[in-house]
Amino acid sequence: MNPPLSGVYVDSDRMDVIDAMERWLGMRHAVQTVFTPWRRDNMDDLFERLLPRIRNAGRVPLLTWEPYLAAETDPDIARRIAAGEFDAYLDEWASRLADWLAGSDGKRTADDRRLYLRFAHEMNGDWYPWSPTVGDSTPAEYVGMWRHVHDALTHEGIGADRLQWIWCVNHADVGTDSAEACYPGDGYVDWVGVDGFNWGHSQDWSDWQAPAAVFDDMFARLQRFDKPLCVPEVGCSSLTADGSDPARKADWLREAVDYFDDRVGLCCWFNEDKETDWAVFGGRNGTDSTDGYACYRAYREAMAERDRTTPPIDEAAFRGR
DSSP: OOOOEEEOOOTTTTHHHHHHHHHTTOOOOEEEEEEEEEEEEHHHHHHIIIIIHHHTTOEEEEEEEOOOOSSOOOOTTHHHHHHHTHHHHHHHHHHHHHHHOOOOOOOOGOOOOOOOESSSEEEEESSSSSTTTTTSOOOOHHHHHHHHHHHHHHTTTTOOOTTEEEEEEEEOOSSSSSGGGOOGGGGGOSEEEEEEEEEESSSSSSSOOOOHHHHHHHHHHGGGOOEEEEEEEEOOOOOEEEEEEEHHHHHHHHHHHHHHHTTEEEEEEEEEESOOOOOOOOESOSSSEEETEEEEHHHHHHTTTTTOOOOSSOHHTTTTO
């Protein structure tokens, strides 16, 4: 297997951090993870600013489409989407995506625009309203929602050469329903994805875990689907039982890069300090600094040791082949 396509998530308001990170790495990322909610009022920004900005930088967007209606989303959202309550929004969104993928000349065969779509992710956790564990819905209704949304985009004529669907789970089931119970079916999924993090001692419930301890079990479970495997989100805290230890995080980064090399086709680092200090570049901690940015040299060195696919991505790599 070739080394994974390299990807990164940085908040969309901090694009300068990605540009600086790529100068530091000496390479461009092939993929950039981005998040968008299920709301009409952000469509213009998504299709007119954010996706063009990512594409113009030479990256393929990995769009995480979250069925959030507002700050508080009712726990029956999966059932309501599957029942067609939001079809007007869905049809408009699908049309906007088809237009963006077509390019300025409207000729899809003449443009190289591509997009990964990660819809309603981590449904086997207990933190999102579309999760059967949290929501007033069942795994079957989650599957119905996924298929309904997939059919709407397919109806717009968006093919697999331009759009790849990522069904993405949390690395462990947290709640009453297994990840597998929510699988939409082979005809509705192009990639299977796993999000996983080494939380270290950043939480009262967490402990230090090696990459294999985070990912091995779910990777083995998802092999049954015979789909390309990816990691849309991965991160590591520096917090140990004795406090922040950037050197130990640096060792974890090297181990993770080695671990993913022969297992996945695409891997995106979660490069934002959020619940803890996940970032490898431009966060609050690091083993080194460059141009005012804290950074982990071990990550750059580990990436440089691999002959990685950089933009532009050809269709075979885009489809995990």
